[in-house]
Amino acid sequence: MPKTSLDKSKIKFLLLEGVHQNSVDALHAAGYTNVELLPGALEGEELLRKIADVHFIGVRSRTQLTAQVLEHAHKLVAIGCFCIGTNQVDLKVAREKGIAVFNAPYSNTRSVAELVLAQAILLLRGIPEKNAAAHRGGWLKSATNAYEARGKTLGIVGYGAIGSQLSVLAEGLGMHVQFHDVVAKLPLGNAHQAASLHELLATSDIVSLHVPDLPSTKWMIKAAEIAQLKPGAIFINASRGTVVEIEPLAQAIRDKKLLGAAVDVFPTEPKSNKDEFVSPLRGLDNVILTPHIGGSTMEAQANIGVEVAAKLIRYSDNGTSTSSVNFPEVALPEHPGKHRVLHVHRNQPGVLSQINRILSDNDVNISAQYLQTNEAIGYVVIDLDAKSSDLALHKLAEVPGTLRCRVLF
Numbered sequence: 001m002p003k004t005s006l007d008k009s010k011i012k013f014l015l016l017e018g019v020h021q022n023s024v025d026a027l028h029a030a031g032y033t034n035v036e037l038l039p040g041a042l043e044g045e046e047l048l049r050k051i052a053d054v055h056f057i058g059v060r061s062r063t064q065l066t067a068q069v070l071e072h073a074h075k076l077v078a079i080g081c082f083c084i085g086t087n088q089v090d091l092k093v094a095r096e097k098g099i100a101v102f103n104a105p106y107s108n109t110r111s112v113a114e115l116v117l118a119q120a121i122l123l124l125r126g127i128p129e130k131n132a133a134a135h136r137g138g139w140l141k142s143a144t145n146a147y148e149a150r151g152k153t154l155g156i157v158g159y160g161a162i163g164s165q166l167s168v169l170a171e172g173l174g175m176h177v178q179f180h181d182v183v184a185k186l187p188l189g190n191a192h193q194a195a196s197l198h199e200l201l202a203t204s205d206i207v208s209l210h211v212p213d214l215p216s217t218k219w220m221i222k223a224a225e226i227a228q229l230k231p232g233a234i235f236i237n238a239s240r241g242t243v244v245e246i247e248p249l250a251q252a253i254r255d256k257k258l259l260g261a262a263v264d265v266f267p268t269e270p271k272s273n274k275d276e277f278v279s280p281l282r283g284l285d286n287v288i289l290t291p292h293i294g295g296s297t298m299e300a301q302a303n304i305g306v307e308v309a310a311k312l313i314r315y316s317d318n319g320t321s322t323s324s325v326n327f328p329e330v331a332l333p334e335h336p337g338k339h340r341v342l343h344v345h346r347n348q349p350g351v352l353s354q355i356n357r358i359l360s361d362n363d364v365n366i367s368a369q370y371l372q373t374n375e376a377i378g379y380v381v382i383d384l385d386a387k388s389s390d391l392a393l394h395k396l397a398e399v400p401g402t403l404r405c406r407v408l409f
């Protein structure tokens with residue numbers, strides 16, 4: 001069972017996929033000097049070797065932190081996803097191991113919404129096709145199948161942070177907005193909730209997907225749903241590649257059922273910029289293909305760097321787990337003059353009483369205690385006198401059900 005009580009300079013951070021330099025600067029400024037930043041993702045043996053040795057890891061969407069990888073993460077305290085999606089991490093296994101996962105739920109929202117709106121306008125005008133023809137020496141000067149955005153109906157599937165931001169931007173252009181969500185959502189502006197996904201697909205000029213990668217969204221758009229789209233509709237997916245079956249989409253483009261499509265995310269994405277991108281959508285001029293860059297702007301990456309680094313620093317410095325995506329959320333005050341023991345355990349009966357019995361049997365003077373649980377784990381934080389923390393760390397680490405135990409000075 002891992003237990004840690006470390007000097008800041010010994011706490012190792014590994015940041016992958018070229019996360020913004022300002023995250024490194026923030027960690028340094030907070031006293032964490034042991035930070036390695038790599039430009040790409042890691043996989044295979046190299047990932048297993050590296051993750052075994054670090055206390056914190058930062059990833060974007062490429063590095064897959066699967067159950068098998070997390071098996072090797074003996075020292076890992078927390079994971080920072082420098083993005084919105086957390087589907088690249090096995091959240092359940094991370095939680096069962098007492099590893100907190102943080103992300104940046106809002107920092108690239110605007111970038112995705114702007115890209116989707118731009119794609120919708122370009123596709124309404126047939127620009128991708130005209131542009132491709134011009135590059136080959138063609139000249140497609142024509143108004144046929146070229147439309148204004150004003151007055152068109154945009155159907156948004158998933159009315160969360162990105163979907164609702166897109167809704168506001170689209171209404172600013174004079175578009176009508178309808179949305180479908182599994183949760184009742186406050187419609188912004190004049191947007192309205194469609195009666196069903198089916199109704200949205202059948203009545204929208206442009207359909208844009210903004211749902212997370214969940215078992216319930218896997219292949220939610222298949223041949224049957226694509227068949228429901230209006231003839232001449234535009235289809236956009238900047239959510240996750242597992243949401244849409246690509247072959248029926250490609251077929252609908254080839255059949256000219258759809259006016260065009262924009263796809264930023266794919267069932268299989270190249271692991272690096274050196275690998276070949278393979279897709280049935282390649283070669284279709286009225287499809288905008290982008291390499292999963294919906295959130296890749298300088299502004300978004302800078303904001304994400306600051307946001308996620310701040311969450312990791314706060315969790316490391318004082319144990320606050322607020323906004324973790326898999327962990328009981330505890331907002332903690334400072335602990336001047338006291339040491340703080342952080343104990344993560346399986347949520348099973350008797351753990352807290354054992355902890356308190358050990359502290360009482362050893363005459364430990366507790367100045368504050370915080371507890372939060374979720375269905376799988378409990379997170380208890382105990383502020384105590386400096387002289388007792390070493391003893392508490394070692395004794396509490398032996399309590400059955402303990403997943404992680406560390407002490408902060």
Ligand SMILES: NC(=O)C1=CN([C@@H]2O[C@H](COP(=O)(O)OP(=O)(O)OC[C@H]3O[C@@H](n4cnc5c(N)ncnc54)[C@H](O)[C@@H]3O)[C@@H](O)[C@H]2O)C=CC1
Binds near residue numbers: 220296
């Ligand atoms: N292409 C890119 O670079 C980026 C892609 N993304 C993707 O976009 C997704 C959405 O991001 P946010 O808007 O920030 O997430 P969010 O969590 O704020 O919103 C997602 C919405 O989808 C809804 N939803 C869930 N299941 C649904 C279903 N079966 N049918 C209809 N609605 C459903 C939820 O209730 C929620 O309102 C992320 O999970 C991520 O996968 C996010 C950022 C960048």
Ligand SMILES: O=C(O)CCC(=O)C(=O)O
Binds near residue numbers: 060061108295296
């Ligand atoms: O920046 C990335 O690598 C992924 C962006 C993304 O898809 C997300 O934020 O969920």
